[in-house]
Amino acid sequence: SQQGEEDPQALSIQEGENATMNCSYKTSINNLQWYRQNSGRGLVHLILIRSNEREKHSGRLRVTLDTSKKSSSLLITASRAADTASYFCATVPNFGNEKLTFGTGTRLTIIP
Amino acid sequence: GAVVSQHPSRVICKSGTSVKIECRSLDFQATTMFWYRQFPKQSLMLMATSNEGSKATYEQGVEKDKFLINHASLTLSTLTVTSAHPEDSSFYICSARMGPGSPLHFGNGTRLTVT
Numbered sequence: 265s266q267q268g269e270e271d272p273q274a275l276s277i278q279e280g281e282n283a284t285m286n287c288s289y290k291t292s293i294n295n296l297q298w299y300r301q302n303s304g305r306g307l308v309h310l311i312l313i314r315s316n317e318r319e320k321h322s323g324r325l326r327v328t329l330d331t332s333k334k335s336s337s338l339l340i341t342a343s344r345a346a347d348t349a350s351y352f353c354a355t356v357p358n359f360g361n362e363k364l365t366f367g368t369g370t371r372l373t374i375i376p
Numbered sequence: 377g378a379v380v381s382q383h384p385s386r387v388i389c390k391s392g393t394s395v396k397i398e399c400r401s402l403d404f405q406a407t408t409m410f411w412y413r414q415f416p417k418q419s420l421m422l423m424a425t426s427n428e429g430s431k432a433t434y435e436q437g438v439e440k441d442k443f444l445i446n447h448a449s450l451t452l453s454t455l456t457v458t459s460a461h462p463e464d465s466s467f468y469i470c471s472a473r474m475g476p477g478s479p480l481h482f483g484n485g486t487r488l489t490v491t
Contacts, residue, residue, distance in 0.1 A: 369418075
């Protein structure tokens with residue numbers, strides 16, 4: 265079963281605006297990762313945040329992690345048309361194997 | 377770096393035939409590869425974990441005799457959909473990682489259509 269739930273399921277914004285996507289999960293994690301998927305393609309790893317980290321940046325991406333609320337957010341600043349894609353969070357459990365469990369995804373559309 | 381090549385990108389086959397999908401890590405050795413299935417506008421569902429030199433570990437509900445996985449080398453894993461049926465039509469994606477704790481690198485997926 266999917267552990268991650270993403271919110272919103274779909275998001276449309278104007279180019280240049282910031283886009284925020286949220287992810288909630290249920291069990292204790294070792295790390296949480298965000299991926300992007302362009303239509304009909306594989307996933308591209310964006311950023312990994314460990315359970316002892318609260319915030320991480322990579323270029324125009326900012327990820328936060330709140331383990332007390334079991335939630336994470338992905339912020340894309342100054343969005344571009346090329347950012348149009350589906351974004352998935354994925355969690356690695358704190359024990360056992362390292363299988364990634366993917367969330368339901370957010371379909372982001374940037375309107376030029 | 378860290379490129380994963382998946383082939384073919386699209387395949388159409390007739391019901392009852394078998395289809396093999398290859399997943400190669402081009403510039404790194406992957407001790408573990410994962411196979412996912414994705415339905416339209418849905419998330420990725422893990423089918424199985426493929427470990428080099430050993431049997432694959434299948435997720436609950438995935439028929440191991442129908443979805444044969446072979447991980448014969450550190451750079452190649454194959455998924456064979458045996459006796460395919462229309463309900464097997466889906467988008468199959470492989471991923472590979474260099475080692476525990478490292479990010480996954482994905483192939484571009486294979487669109488399987490069974491007629």
